[in-house]
Amino acid sequence: MPGGGNNGFKPSYNPGGQSHSYTPGAPSGGGSSVPHSSSGTTNYIPHSYTPGSSAGNGFVPSHSSGGSSVSGEGVRNSNGVTTYTPHASTGGSSYSPANPAATHGNTYTPVAPAATHGGNYTPAAPSGGASNPAASTGSNTYVPHGSAAPYAAGGNTFNTHNNSTAGATGSTHAVYSVPGSSGAGAGKPDAGNSTLTAAGSQSVLHQVNTARGGMTGVNQHSIPPGQVAVHPDKSMTVTTANGRNFNLRANGTLASYSGHGQSATFRGDGHLASVHAHGLDIARGPHGERTVISERPDHSRLVSTGAHSGYLQHSVDHHGHKYDQRTYVHGGHSYTHTYTNFRYHGRNYDDYRPHYYYDPLFYGWAYYPWGDPVLYEWGWADAPWFGFYTGFFSPWGVYPSGAYWLTDFLLGQTLAAGYQMGAKSGYNAEEDAAPPEGDEPYAQADTPITPEIKQMIAEEVQQQLAYENAAAAKPDDAPSLDGLPQVLTPDHLFVVNQVMDVSTTDGQQCGLSVGDVIKLVSKPAEESVSADLAVVSSRKGDCPAGLTVTVPLEALQEMQNNFRAQLDSGLQTLHEQQGKSGLPGAPMSAIAPPPRPVDEPPADNENVQAQLDAQQQQADQAESSVTQSAFTTPKPQ
Numbered sequence: 001m002p003g004g005g006n007n008g009f010k011p012s013y014n015p016g017g018q019s020h021s022y023t024p025g026a027p028s029g030g031g032s033s034v035p036h037s038s039s040g041t042t043n044y045i046p047h048s049y050t051p052g053s054s055a056g057n058g059f060v061p062s063h064s065s066g067g068s069s070v071s072g073e074g075v076r077n078s079n080g081v082t083t084y085t086p087h088a089s090t091g092g093s094s095y096s097p098a099n100p101a102a103t104h105g106n107t108y109t110p111v112a113p114a115a116t117h118g119g120n121y122t123p124a125a126p127s128g129g130a131s132n133p134a135a136s137t138g139s140n141t142y143v144p145h146g147s148a149a150p151y152a153a154g155g156n157t158f159n160t161h162n163n164s165t166a167g168a169t170g171s172t173h174a175v176y177s178v179p180g181s182s183g184a185g186a187g188k189p190d191a192g193n194s195t196l197t198a199a200g201s202q203s204v205l206h207q208v209n210t211a212r213g214g215m216t217g218v219n220q221h222s223i224p225p226g227q228v229a230v231h232p233d234k235s236m237t238v239t240t241a242n243g244r245n246f247n248l249r250a251n252g253t254l255a256s257y258s259g260h261g262q263s264a265t266f267r268g269d270g271h272l273a274s275v276h277a278h279g280l281d282i283a284r285g286p287h288g289e290r291t292v293i294s295e296r297p298d299h300s301r302l303v304s305t306g307a308h309s310g311y312l313q314h315s316v317d318h319h320g321h322k323y324d325q326r327t328y329v330h331g332g333h334s335y336t337h338t339y340t341n342f343r344y345h346g347r348n349y350d351d352y353r354p355h356y357y358y359d360p361l362f363y364g365w366a367y368y369p370w371g372d373p374v375l376y377e378w379g380w381a382d383a384p385w386f387g388f389y390t391g392f393f394s395p396w397g398v399y400p401s402g403a404y405w406l407t408d409f410l411l412g413q414t415l416a417a418g419y420q421m422g423a424k425s426g427y428n429a430e431e432d433a434a435p436p437e438g439d440e441p442y443a444q445a446d447t448p449i450t451p452e453i454k455q456m457i458a459e460e461v462q463q464q465l466a467y468e469n470a471a472a473a474k475p476d477d478a479p480s481l482d483g484l485p486q487v488l489t490p491d492h493l494f495v496v497n498q499v500m501d502v503s504t505t506d507g508q509q510c511g512l513s514v515g516d517v518i519k520l521v522s523k524p525a526e527e528s529v530s531a532d533l534a535v536v537s538s539r540k541g542d543c544p545a546g547l548t549v550t551v552p553l554e555a556l557q558e559m560q561n562n563f564r565a566q567l568d569s570g571l572q573t574l575h576e577q578q579g580k581s582g583l584p585g586a587p588m589s590a591i592a593p594p595p596r597p598v599d600e601p602p603a604d605n606e607n608v609q610a611q612l613d614a615q616q617q618q619a620d621q622a623e624s625s626v627t628q629s630a631f632t633t634p635k636p637q
Contacts, residue, residue: 011360011361011363011364011366011367011368011465011466011469173250173251174234174250174251175207175208175211175250175251175252176204176207176208176211176252177207178194178196178200178204178230179199179200179203179204193229193230193231193232194229194230195227195228195229196227196228196229196230198227200228201225201226201227201228201238202225204228204230204236205223205225205226205228205238208223208236208248208252209222209223211251211252212252212253215252215253215270216269216270217266217269217270217271218254218266218270218271218272218627218630218631219252219253219254219266219269219270220270221630221631222631223238223246223248223254224238224240224244224246224631225240225241226238226239226240226241226244226246227239233250234250235247235248235249235250235255236248236250240259242259243259243260244257244258244259244260244629244630245257245258245259246630249268251268253266253268253270254266254270257626257630259629259630260629261277262275262276262277262278262622262625262626262629263275263276263277263626264276264277264626264627264630265501267286267440267511268440271284271288272284272623272626272627273501273511274501275619275622275623275626277622277625277626278618278621278622279294279295280292280293280294280615280618280619280622281293281294281295282619282622282623283499283500283501284499285421285422285499285500285511285512285513285514286499286510286511286512286513286539286541286542287422287513287539287541288422289306289418289421289422289499289513289514290304290306290421290499290619291303291304291305291421291498291499292304292310292615292616292618292619294615298314299314299315300312300313300314301313301314302611302612302615304612304615304616304619305417305420305421305498306420306421306422307420307616308329308330308331308332308420308609308612309328309329309330309331309417309420309421309612310328310329310608310612310615311326311327311328311329311608312326312327312604312606312608312611313325313326313327314604316601318599318600318601319599321340322341323338323339323340323341323353323600323601324338324339324340324341324350325337325338325339325600325601325604326338326339327603327604327606327608328608329608329609329612330417330420331420334608334609335603336600336603336604337352337353337565338353338598338600338601339351339352339353339561340353340478342480342483344483344484344485344553345524345526345527345528345529345553346527346529347529347553347554349483349484349553349554349557350557350561351478351483351484351557351561352560352561352564352565352568353478353598353600354468354564354568354571354598355568355572355597355598355600356568356571356572356595356596356597356598357468357471357472357475357595357596357598358472358571358575358593358595358596359590359591359592359593360469360472360473361587361589361590361593362571362575362586362590362591362593363465363466363468363469363472364469364590365402365586365587365590366401366402366403366406366465366571366574367401367402367403367462367465367466367469368401369400369401370399370400370401370402370584371584373398373399373400374398374399374582374583374584375397375398375582376397376398376399376405376581376582376583377397377582378395378397378408378412380395380412383416384419385415385416385418385419385420386412386416388419389415389419389515391446391448392446392448392449392515392537392539393411393412393415393448393449393515394448394449395408395412396408396451396454401462402465402574403458403459403461403462403465404458405570405574405583406458406461406567406570406571406574407454407457407458407461408454409566409569409570409573410461410495410563410566410567410570411449411454411457411495411515413566413569413570414495414497414514414515414562414566415514415515417497417514418497418513418514418515421499421514422513440508440509440510441504441508441509441510441543441544441547442510442541442544443538443539443540443541443542443543443544443545444540444544445540446538446539446540447536447537447538447544447545448537449515449517449537450537453493453517453536453537456491456493457493457495457517460487460492460493461567464482464563464564464567465567467481467482467486468482468567468571470482472596475598482564483560484553484556484557484560487560488520488523488524488531488556489520489523490520490521490522490523491519491520492519492520493517493518493519493520493536494517494518494519494520494533494551494556494559494560494563495515495516495517495559495562495563496512496513496514496515496516496517496518496559497514497558497559497562498514498555498558498559499511499512499513499514500512500551500555502543502549502550502551503549503550504543504547504548504549504550505532505548505549505550510542510543510544510547510549511541511542511543512535512538512542512543512549512551513538513539513541513542515539516535516537516538516539516542516543517535517536517537517538518533518534518535518536518549518551519533519534519536520532520533521533521534521548524553528553529552529553529554530550530551530552530553531550531551531553531556532548532549532550532551533548533549533550533551534546534547534548534549535547535548535549572595574586575591575595578591
């Protein structure tokens with residue numbers, strides 16, 4: 001944990017004479033676990049949580065408010081993480097921030113959100129529990145396929161040139177058999193591969209194309225003639241006379257293609273997963289969402305995240321400092337975010353800078369409990385994105401502190417942006433709901449963001465508020481106080497904010513989409529550029545809950561940047577609307593000092609929307625071109 005004492009992290013706030021005891025890294029009084037009882041009800045039990053802290057800190061945090069008190073002691077579990085076991089006295093109110101119909105101070109029983117599509121789910125255990133939280137009880141079964149991930153898209157990096165098929169389980173059923181040596185199938189072994197003769201290649205391709213005749217999407221096209229190399233996992237590579245390369249899974253589906261300066265990867269259902277062509281890197285999510293990145297000669301980067309959303313990033317010098325500035329376009333509005341650059345594990349990363357810093361008393365008001373929980377109506381009922389995510393995300397509606405309100409705010413904003421990314425993606429909803437023809441890991445039903453998962457996110461929001469409070473006092477030290485390295489601790493949760501394909505620990509491939517929740521398994525090794533995370537919550541068609549996947553640090557940094565940007569926006573909303581629309585009023589001492597604007601470069605005046613529109617057209621052409629290039633027979637010279 002950064003810092004060495006309470007003064008740098010503890011928000012100064014003492015509402016109404018209440019006393020609060022706080023230890024850095026162990027927010028007190030604002031947390032809650034929501035365990036399910038045997039009767040299926042959920043009760044609110046306050047506790048304190050230490051994200052990623054090691055055993056042996058020797059603290060016993062406590063909190064007193066009104067007639068209730070909470071205290072406890074650290075307990076070390078098998079992975080070395082200290083969790084906090086509460087001992088709650090009588091006299092306090094019992095409630096859960098999961099029931100929108102609850103009244104202040106009363107005991108009630110909320111209803112957990114139901115999984116869509118009729119699937120069942122097992123909620124995630126609180127942090128420090130099983131290594132596979134939210135493991136499905138049958139709804140997310142999957143069969144690994146025999147091909148390694150041909151690319152891993154995350155943050156700023158897309159690698160569409162990896163055509164390796166190593167790492168397979170070898171259990172995938174092959175749709176072909178290699179003729180014996182007495183026939184035409186004698187091959188030449190090469191590092192475990194077998195390169196077939198011309199006759200053997202022709203025989204295998206005939207079998208594969210016969211199987212592909214009953215498939216859909218790009219998989220219904222016949223693979224052109226060429227030399228076949230069969231790999232130990234039964235996948236194969238076909239190299240044509242004009243230099244095109246087709247990598248096929250054992251079941252005959254196309255995994256990747258390269259040729260004529262273009263390359264692409266495909267999901268098992270025949271949909272595009274990625275394209276690299278004409279200076280564009282295109283990533284398609286499991287539900288058709290598309291991200292397009294252009295790295296331009298002037299070192300700027302144009303990123304399209306949907307039909308009418310994205311950003312332009314370029315470096316700027318401002319008052320003797322160098323920053324990366326992004327001009328975002330979303331929903332017809334334009335705004336800018338500024339990032340500082342820091343180096344970690346040998347690479348450069350962009351770290352989000354908030355637009356405003358607040359008085360420590362305001363951070364304290366958002367950090368500590370508000371006293372009685374408050375009812376709040378979000379007004380999302382008629383929003384298309386909210387209906388789209390019904391059953392996957394449900395707001396609490398009752399909030400004991402600003403940290404809980406900010407949790408639903410950032411999840412709602414992130415999912416709304418994710419919905420916009422998928423809008424007009426060109427995918428058919430019925431096709432998207434159908435199981436893929438490939439054998440890659442595939443969640444057969446949603447595993448929702450349960451109250452338990454949101455509880456853990458709320459505790460991390462509370463911790464981030466402490467970081468932001470410290471950074472407000474020392475803005476120049478902000479990257480070392482609230483950046484990615486500070487949250488790369490076991491069990492830390494990340495909310496996915498971009499579409500990406502990731503590799504599993506056994507070399508398989510699956511997709512993550514916006515709103516999925518993943519949990520850090522262990523801190524990445526020194527100089528590592530990726531980390532292993534367990535999928536905690538995911539949508540149907542994404543990587544199943546319980547699976548461990550490898551995610552680039554660039555992608556985790558972008559998730560942390562989004563987390564902080566949404567927190568920043570939420571704090572601005574809290575400051576402007578406190579005492580209104582159902583929010584409690586903050587003490588005058590907390591809001592009287594005006595927010596301090598951060599010194600940042602002036603907004604970019606470029607017409608970013610026009611550039612994004614042009615990029616979308618280029619991406620449409622590139623996706624169409626790569627498919628035509630793969631399956632159009634060249635005219636004889």
